Amino acid sequence: MSKQVLPLVDDAAVDAGACCAPLVCEPLGVAEAEELAPLFKAIGDPVRLRLLSLIACHEGGEACVCDLTAAFDLTAPTISHHLKVLKQAGLIDSERRGTWVYYWINPGVLARLSALLGPQAQALVGAR
Amino acid sequence: MSKQVLPLVDDAAVDAGACCAPLVCEPLGVAEAEELAPLFKAIGDPVRLRLLSLIACHEGGEACVCDLTAAFDLTAPTISHHLKVLKQAGLIDSERRGTWVYYWINPGVLARLSALLGPQAQALVGAR
DNA sequence: ACACTACTTAGACATTCATCGAATCAGAGA
DNA sequence: TCTCTGATTCGATGAATGTCTAAGTAGTGT
Known part of the structure; x- marks a missing residue:
């Protein structure tokens, strides 16, 4: 369970990422x-x-699986599968508390992706 | 050919997007x-x-297909396929000039994606 | 111990996808 | 017109993906 893909984000990268987006x-x-x-790919669904x-x-900032499942027209196993994909990608994390399992976002990873796409693109918008 | 998926980005959204990221x-x-x-999904490869x-x-800000193909260990049809996917998603656009075909980025779409993920995530980083 | 609820795992199935080789299309130049 | 190069389309194939049902695990309460 706890053996998860490493977070892929060090807090340093979060700050640093904001200044220069590698993509461009x-x-x-x-x-x-x-x-x-x-x-x-994980968020491409x-x-x-x-x-x-x-x-x-x-x-x-966190939600129980039952809340999430209720929002879709899909079976519980399917939702569970998608949550697993997001978790293995490092985008979310989870914890069991009693009967329920709660999920929350790993904001650093999201920020890194945003930084990769963002600033430079904004620059190009003006340039072209 | 020119019949492409609509750009999915109005320039207004680009500016507006920067202030509030829908995702959070x-x-x-x-x-x-x-x-x-x-x-x-298109950039998830x-x-x-x-x-x-x-x-x-x-x-x-633009590149010829021959330049791109040379950077990979893949056949020309495969690269062509991936370029088509990116183009149909609206992320890039292309034009033929003589023998060569040139591709360039549609920066507005990239900026929109960045805005969707970004600012809020940064906020959450501090919050948690 | 039993039953009940919440969630995950396992296995099956149909669909989508990445890749390739072969064929085709589009221009440039002899 | 013929040929050469650059690029796309077509058809096939093996791998990955999304979804389901059925079964299993974990915790609560009686």
Whole structure:
């Protein structure tokens, strides 16, 4: 259970990432691409994107699986599967408290992805 | 050819997006999720992520297919396929000039994705 | 101990996807 | 017109993915 993919974000990178987005500064290396693509792939599904959003917006910053399952027209195992994918990607984390299992967002990873796409793109918008 | 998926970005949204990222403000609607997820899915592949980066970093902001193909250990049809996926997602656009075909980034779409993930995530980093 | 609820795992199935080789299309130049 | 190069399309194939049902695990309460 606890044996999870390493967070892929050190807090230093979060601050640093904001200043220079690799995507447009210099070509992404093969290794970085192979490391980052799975994160985008994980949120590249409508159900998982909504799950992420539901968790992020939920009061307290965390949500119980039963809340999440209720928001979809899918079976519990399917929701569980998608949560597992998000967790293995390092985007969310979870903890059992009594009967319920709670999930919350790992905001650092999200911020890193945003920084990768963002600032430079804004610059290009003006340039072109 | 020119019949492409609509850009999915109005310039207003680019500016507006910077102030409030939907992902953490309120739950993403089903329709929005189904519209946005394919974009993340498109960049959720190492080859396509590198293609995007190579194009963005290339001098002049555009790159010829032959330049791109040379950077990979894949056949030309495969690269062509990935470029098509990126183009259909609205992330890049292309034009033929003589013998060569050039691709460039649609920065507005990238910026929108960044805004969706970004600012709120930064806020949560501090909060937690 | 038993039953009940919440969630996850296992296995099956249909669909989608990444990749390739072969064929085709589009221009440039002899 | 013929040929050469650059790029895309087509068809096939093995791998990955999303979903389900059925079964299992974990905790609560009687």
